[in-house]
Amino acid sequence: MTEAAAGPGTADRVRVRDALLAALLLAHVTATSAPRELPVAAALTAALALPLLWRHRAPRTVFGVVAAAAFVQWLADVQLPADVALLMALYTVAAHSGRRFTLLAAAVVEGGALLACLRWAADGAFLAPFVALTAAVVAAAALGTNARTSRACLAALEERAAHQERQQLQQARLAVAEERTRIAREMHDIVTHNLSVMVALTDAAVHAQHRSPDRATTAMLRVSETGRQALTDMRRSLGILRTDEPDAERHPLPGIPQLQDLADRMRAAGLPTRIDVRGDHTHLPATAQLTVHRLVQEALTNTLKHTPAGTWAEVLIRCSTGAVTVDVTDSGPCPPPPGAAPSGRSNRSGQGIPGMRERAAAYGGTLRAGPLPGGGWGVHARLLLDSAGAASA
Incomplete structure (x- = not known):
């Protein structure tokens, strides 16, 4: 994973590395510079390296500060290993900015490389160091651009995954709602039908209990049979929700052949x-x-x-x-005439x-x-x- 695409913990580690780099560069300058040149070298090294601590928060500003420090260094005619900070600042700009600003920053660094080679290259050895510095500039810009592209691709993949997860969640909710509707519809049909038949049979048994006890007994037996059928239908419908429910296998779903039994129950109910x-x-x-x-x-x-x-x-x-x-x-x-009270069948809910x-x-x-x-x-x-x-x- 690149620095640009890293999380908060990795960003903290990057800042620690930048701080260690600045400390090492200052220590190197302190150890290798002559006493007369030490104040200027240390100041320029600090101006080049310390801004890197904020390069991920403000990459363009940090690049400007580092480039300005590098130009002052060129004017002061002081060669420092801290010039590597300019490449790091270029990498960070390319990793966080668009192509236009990246090209501008690369042109600035390339111009600095040209000025450095013109001043400090040995006689007759201009081309080799200039090509090497140019390659370093191109590599820093390319690596930063690749980091920015990778981060954008990763963000797109995360967004796509989140979108798919939201879609799957929505589809699951729709499936649950559809299943609830189906179960509610089944329960309505089963309960309404069987209770209506049982009420009708019970009323018939009450009316016939004194005049025709045999008919009343038959009606009550029908009530019992209808109640058992209702329980079976409910177990079968709810058993679909349970993998360990064998009742649905013992009692198949009612279909067209069972319509005759339905007609018999309706005839018994009147x-x-x-x-x-x-x-x-x-x-x-x-x-x-x-x-x-x-x-x-x-x-x-x-x-x-x-x-x-x-x-x-x-x-x-x-x-x-x-x-x-x-x-x-x-x-x-027939339905009532206009203006009359609606019947139950024309006013259903x-x-x-x-x-x-x-x-x-x-x-x-x-x-x-x-x-x-x-x-x-x-x-x-x-x-x-x-x-x-x-x-x-």
């Missing part, structure tokens, strides 16, 4: 129901059959809850290769009809529910088996 399945349903996926079952269940439950005694219902299911349609109609009363629409939409289909022209209530749904929604259901 709603005569007829099921008509046309076409081959064996090719339908289990999730599609579950959707059909829940749509019919919800529609019949609404009929049982919102219509008077004597209402009957019909269910027509048409299966084809790419779609399945569901029509549930009943003979309930909760998850019933919206939940049915969500189930149909999961298969790229649509659902219509409302009064029929000739009286009664109708629910029509069409599921597209080859849609994108089906694939994700």
Whole structure:
């Protein structure tokens, strides 16, 4: 990892190294300079090396100070090993500044190298030291530019990783919300249907307990059977959330074949129901059959809850290769005329009809529910088996 891309701890270590370098340069000057030249050499060395302690905080300012000290050194005609500070300042500028300022700083240092060679190079040996200093200038600028590029790439990678992490978190939250909606929809369908049937059977048993005890006993047995079926359905739905729950394997998801059992429960609860399945349903996926079952269940439950005694219902299911349609109609009363109080069926709320629409939409289909022209209530749904929604259901 480069200095420019280093963290706070590494930056502290860099400052310690810069301080040690300044101390070593001062010690070298003190040990090698003549007593008469020592004050000027020490002052120039300090002016060149000490600003490096702040080169990461203010690289341009430090470069200007070091370059000015180097020019004063040239004017004073004093050769010092502390000139290496100029290359370090150039590296830091290239690592923290743009290309334009880096080129300007490199030109300044190159000009200083030219002036130094013109003054201090031995006779006839100008080219070799100038080429060596030029190579050092280019290397310092190139290394600093590479450090800046590496830091930018690392920042881009970190930003991309953070963005992907945020996206994954958002997708996980959406998946959790979708799963909660699915479970809430399943619980609504199971609980609403079975409780409605149990209430209807219990009312029938209460009315028949004195006149026909046998019918009352049969109704209560149906209540018990419906309650057990509700518990099984709830275990099966919630068992999907647990890997150690075997109940879902013992009791497969309800589908089109189980609609006859649903019709029997509805007839026992007082709603005569007829099921008509046309076409081959064996090719339908289990999730599609579950959707059909829940749509019919919800529609019949609404009929049982919102219509008077004597209402009957019909269910027509048409299966084809790419779609399945569901029509549930009943003979309930027509909606009230304009200005009259709305009935329960025309003023529904909760998850019933919206939940049915969500189930149909999961298969790229649509659902219509409302009064029929000739009286009664109708629910029509069409599921597209080859849609994108089906694939994700």
